[in-house]
Amino acid sequence: MTISDEIRRLHELHQAGALTDAEFARAKERLLNGAPPPAAGDGDLASEFSRLRRSRADRWLGGVCGGIGKASGVASWIWRIVFVLFTISFGFGLVIYILLWIFVPEEERLPGNDIIGKSDT
Known part of the structure; x- marks a missing residue:
């Protein structure tokens, strides 16, 4: 071309x-200017999904909503409401949540943050 x-x-x-x-x-x-076109993985849905990790800090059950919230930029409480509404109205919200809990890896621990939320007292 x-x-x-x-x-x-x-x-x-x-x-x-x-x-x-x-x-x-x-x-x-x-x-x-002759610059190369952006790479295929820049900003597309597949690259965004590959960055998805379950949150360690923002979690109620498995950290799925916290991870989706971090990846999408939407507050995690909104994702929690979406999953509850899908569970109540259509019945498949809980199934999707469990599948994401199983197949989405958890975010990695930072060195020195092995014990989160515990005080020295």
């Missing part, structure tokens, strides 16, 4: 509303 084809494609995406003015300007500048 030539640079003119790529700029034409960017213009089509901009006209369709898929790109904001700022995004269009940055992408066009990147193309004209």
